[in-house]
Amino acid sequence: MDQKKKILLIEDDKFLLKLYSDKLNREGFEVSMAITGEEGLGKVAAEKPDLVLLDIILPQKNGFDILSEIKLNSATKNIPVIILTNLGQDSDIKTGFELGAVDYLVKTDFSITKLPEIVRKYLASSAQHKR
């Protein structure tokens, strides 16, 4: 049987954290969670997740800084990062993609029911990239 894919969820809102993690757990993913920027960055380095779901407005360190650091570290730079935020201005979206995010989801605009499908899509393209 395939090993469960590990998703790191960096999100400071406990309500959303529960919703997203429960949904991903039900879909067969292993979910690790962090509620601050520093904790998130530490877990990326220590756990090497298969994919990161990253909020932008976070305590201690914001999501854009975390994304930059993930992409600057040779050990973590190939981990796909999906931004999941409520900042929906074009300039924020542009910054997210420029820093290396594979996708940018606005929490109020996307449907949580599509989250597993989106995650699987980037896990598949990441696996193809590794081959």
Added chain:
Amino acid sequence: MPKQTIGHASLSEKKITEVTSVISHQLKTPLAGIKSSLEILLSDDLGPLTKSQKEYLELTLSGTIKMIQLVKNLLDASRVDENRMQLNSERSDFVKLVQEVISDLASFAKAKNSSISLAIKGDIPFLTIDPTRVQQVVNNLIYNAIRYTKGKGDIRVSIERDGDNILFTSLDNGIGISDKEKKKIFTKYYRSPRGVVLATDGSGLGLFISKAIIVQSGGKIWFTSKLDKGTTFYFTLPIR
């Protein structure tokens, strides 16, 4: 600086804009959570629902989506006030954009016993515009035309070339706008008392935001109206 009184406090317009912007942002996170919870429940992820449970949750989801839209409008209005409205212009098929809005609004129009026709006059070139924002304007104008019509609505949309511009027109046979109200129609939070009777759930922000989008896109927006006969909204966008 203009001041408004709220209770005993007197706040400047600037402060009100700032407070509105902060509160709106803060509302987005719990609203996203409520919306996601409802979507999970409605997807039967946590077990099957009865028909009436589903119906109640669908109504709650629809109310939540309306709240999210209101919050977005409040944020847009704050951005207009602070000159922070960002347009992301790109080559766009304006005709397709209008057709998409009409298609999206078809079921709402049908429910309100209204019809929408589209006339495309001549060749309409692609425009360099922010397609999402311009679509927001088109949606707002046609949506208003449907909402503010009693009985059978007949909404006629047309697109034509007017010199160096594209002219968009939306004509309706709705309740019209009185002379007294005409000056206020693009004002933030203004809602016509006659409009409120027909549709209570507006915020008075749609036309304020629409005007800002069109002006920032290099165009003009205006209307003509006759009370109880109907209103025609026009806007232009430069061909470039």
